[in-house]
Amino acid sequence: MKQELLRIEHVSLNKSKIDYLRNLSMWIEKAEILGLISLNYHGLEELIDLIINNAPIQQGKVYYDGNSVNSYLGKVKKENKVCIIDRQSRLAPDLTVADNIFVLRKGFKKYFINSSILEKEVARTLTESQIEIEPNILAGLLTEGQRYQVELIKAVSFGAKLVIVQNVGELLSFNDLSKFHELMKCFAKQGVSFLYVSNDYREVFDISDRALLYKNGQIKKVLYKDEMHERTVLPYLQPIKDLRARENMERRSVLQVKDLYYDAANKVSFLIHQGECITILDKEKVLIHHSIMELMTLGIQKGNIFFNGDKFVEEVLLIPENPISSTLFLDQSYLYNLLFLIDKKIDRSVIPTKVIESVKKEWGKKIGRVMDCSSIRDLSIREKYQLIYYKAILYRPKLVIVMQPFAVADFNLREEIIKLVAELKQSNIAVLLLSSYAIDIKSVSDQYIVLGEESEIQ
């Protein structure tokens, strides 16, 4: 009979009059991989904080490893032996893998460290786990896939009985993800439990023994192995409208790629027109990891790229993965952000007041009062994404390249991004999406190319 490791009973959690968790109940068994499909992110951060740090709750009780650790009366234990693995690296980049696994953890009490013994110990652990990583390599030099593996080993060495794995599929290639899943299964057999959080239900179904559908601080449904099908999830998802461009419209070609070879990407050919969207489905993240810009300008091994008959350098706007942190100036005003590229477009050092006023007039109705805010830091994620795409529309490049458009996006945000991509297309801008997910791209792409041994157009 399986034993419970964590039980959350009718927990409600609110902060600043906002309900984050509402009468939430769930349990995790020992040696179980429990999937959590997050239909949105509301309260998810608080749930993880509750599991790790026993955050204060207003209702309910929490049990961990057979003991009551938290209740509405107050927390009994400060924190649980739970580790989390997510986007943020918890490894010190300038220390070796061995140091990271054994020295940099709570409870390590040795003062004098014998490096050779330590490295042997780590090498043994890595070999047992069938991982080919040198123990004396610096953590900063690890690939993303290796980083996740080392973090998992570190968590298990620390003695964590529960490991929370959050959105790993967004960063890992298909191969790295498979390896990571194998490692998880190996540790699960040894008794470690996992809470596998992702917004991609297919990814969750692949690895989980049981799965939860989570939305707005509540568990909407518990799915057992025999219920893990797309049709059980679909009723909980909002149908996304098909926003593909209408066919038979005359449009000028913007970018043509002919017989492109690049690492694993073999013989890629496509032609993209104004107002058209093409998705490159890059499961191994060949193009995504090597930045499309670098590829287009330097790294071509064989093949030809024509950009509107000229070289591929100008009139291209890149929306990178994680665009909020890499394209927005959070402490500046909405208008500053919106107009940031305009000076380049009009080629004037001083943006004429006439232009500013006309943008205000044209976009004011669409954007609303948010347009007047002096700092965009407190805007919602949806508003920030809107700003990123509106800026692109205002700049009117010939081509917008969007890297991993759905990374870190919950279902609601995905819907918004799809709408925004459709707006780009309506403005006659060509859009090239680079995604490692097949999910949702059909709603917006006119065609998509699956990269692989023999790249195919669909």
Add this chain to the structure above:
Amino acid sequence: METNKKGIRKILAIRGMGQVLTVTVGLIILCIVFGVLNPTFFSNKNLGNLLRQIAPILLIGIGQSYVLITGNIDLSIGSVLGMSCMISATLMTKGISPIAAILITFVACMAVGFLNGHLVSTCSLPPFIATLGTMTIGRGIAQIVNGNYNTDSIGAAGKKFREFFYYGKTFGIYNTILIAIIVWIVFNFILSRTRTGRHIYAIGSNVDAAKLSGVSVVGTTVKVYLVSAFCSFLVGIITCATAGMGTMDSGTSYEMYAVAASVIGGVSTLGGQGILLGTVVGAAIWGVLQNGLQFAGAPVAIRNIVIGVIVVVSVLLDVIVRTGSFKRKKKA
């Protein structure tokens, strides 16, 4: 009435204006307190002197503000000022015409700014360390230029030079003050209205986003250090005109005054925030405190302590406001 409200809202919507208004209230209170303690504080003569005291601080404050907004710092301001003072004075005492002396000094100071900019941006040295190095180099140059001695008086040849930069008046206003006003207008326009200004804020706000948006981080960083060096050069020339000679220790601690003027005026040490109107108020607070405490008979040590405390509190408030904003609730 509605138009007035709209106008006020428009002013308050200007980036960093709220902070400037708050500090301005502080400045007004300080003036009232010192005026009550000693009525001669508001005399015409004292106000003229006060403005002449504020002008150099405003100038170096402008330079430091430019650098701080990009998220960097310039510790070499005082040394470049010393260099400027000593090189120009030495050249004039050797019989070189003031214009030629000013030009040579200008080139020397801009070279330091250029070096600072490249050390920070091209070589990726931490700005604190890079400018600490050039601070020592600059001071060394100031000492070596006249064989480790202060210069003699710049004499009759420098009379017009002193007249222009210190004694002279235009439209009844001391030239020193006018120079500060003109420099402020020019650099305020560049910062608030031009592409370069937007790039300066962009680098301080989010350097990765700036790079992705096609901003030349190296070019812009070099530009801000050049502005800083230019302002130090100008104050060095004014100092030379004021003293009528070159002194090796001129400009000592001025980097601290520059930071004080900027930070008190609301320029963020974390980069991306601040306006030059704030630097005016910051420099004015510094000047009023120096002047008022002097009138009140406070020793130099007390004046330094008071200014130091105000700087620390200003930075602390900025950090609290900026980092506190991260903790605000995230909208779903």
